[in-house]
Amino acid sequence: MTSYDVDLFVIGAGSGGTRAARIAAGYGARVQVAEEYRVGGTCVIRGCVPKKLFVYAARFAHEFEDSAGFGWSLQGASFDWPTLVANKDKEIARLEGAYRANLGRAGVEILPQRATVEGPNAVRLADGTRVRAKYILIATGGHPNLGLAIPGRELAITSNEAFHLPRLPRSIVIQGAGYIALEFACLFAGLGAKVTVVHRGSRLLREFDDEICEHVAAEMRASGIAIELDVTIAAIAPDAEGRRVRLSDGREILAEEVMLAIGRQPNTVGLGLETAGVALAANGAIKVDAGSRTNVPSIYAVGDVTDRLQLTPIAIREGHAFADTVFGAKPWTVDHSLVATAVFTEPEIGTVGLTEAQARAQGYRLDIYKTDFRPMKATLSGRATRTFMKLVVDQRTDRVLGVHLIGEASAEMIQIVGIVLAMGGTKADFDRTIALHPSAAEELVTMRSKHASSDLPEQSAESTPAI
Structure with a gap:
């Protein structure tokens, strides 16, 4: 009988790797995680979390400007970059500590060093230690594309x-x-x-x-x-x-x-994957099946290193599905086809499902509903901005195939809308939902005319109830 040092060895302590390690340990598996930098991965350390904190900082400038139209007078407001950076660093350190604590409570051993694959069931640590593992999970994430060959x-x-x-x-x-x-x-x-x-x-x-x-x-x-x-x-x-x-x-x-x-590239260079015969795509991404298994039965990969969808919640779900399937006898796979996402521009974007072009390319006959309005807040602030919303609807079944928003709170709205689409919601379901007034979100359930424009240039949809 083959003897292993651990049941699962995870390379990379980002969102996907830590979730997989913690859930596997909860099923009684002996788990080790190797991380050469900091626990938390791209999202926590150098990605979506610090980015969102910086986005909040930038939005205060607009809030200060807008407040004048609502009777506020702010004098002497100033911004200090070093303060933002220092406070961001404190929050990242706190989150990293929370990640470490959660792994520790689950019984996962964290190895603060680089690890490489040495075979289907073996990894080699930077200090020379060789670890035999029944399963190996690669969760090393990605890095910014540095391939632009230009002077300077x-x-x-x-x-x-x-x-x-x-x-x-x-x-x-x-x-x-x-x-x-x-x-x-x-x-x-x-x-x-x-x-x-x-x-x-x-x-x-x-x-x-x-x-x-x-x-x-x-x-x-x-x-x-x-x-x-x-x-x-x-x-x-x-x-x-x-x-x-x-x-x-x-x-x-x-x-x-x-x-x-x-763009970003998968972190696979120098991992020794060729030693175990793991198949890679042209861009270095690890090829996996729907269950995140590579062509080597004992080696799996989740998250950005597979270049499926480079989103933190996707990595977390993939890691969880892997652990449930392999160690919990609860097999399931992640559905990558309907994922709500946001872009924190100013104004922000929220989107889920098919775009109009994608739906037409797939042969759907469509009804398109749109609204473009001046948000209520802008009526007093004077800011020249507009909110846009669009529903892509299958003409045959009335099912909503995609929702696309841009405007304040679009990210918050699209998460809830994603639930509706996941349930197979129809335009009729939207129509029979009572609007919450005054809100931008009410426009999602009051669009009646195809290619509709909700207001005159001087009006705000939020401030003008439908009669």
């Missing part, structure tokens, strides 16, 4: 370094058009920086609904963010102001910082 590339930062800058840059050029690039563009702009977004394509957020992309671009431009499309960064050089950025069309931009947000 080393002068640019990524989202990793953005959280630790010694001071807020007065100006920054950001290359990219995904959610990371646009979120940082909006938060830096909100904190007072002059921001330029550079993108090689003709539109932002290519995975999102076309009208959402158009709306967010218009809102960003209105807030003073420059957006340069169909162009790339050709070179970066040092300059008295910080950086001199040469674009592919020959123009030059001066900025204190340059940030590359051109």
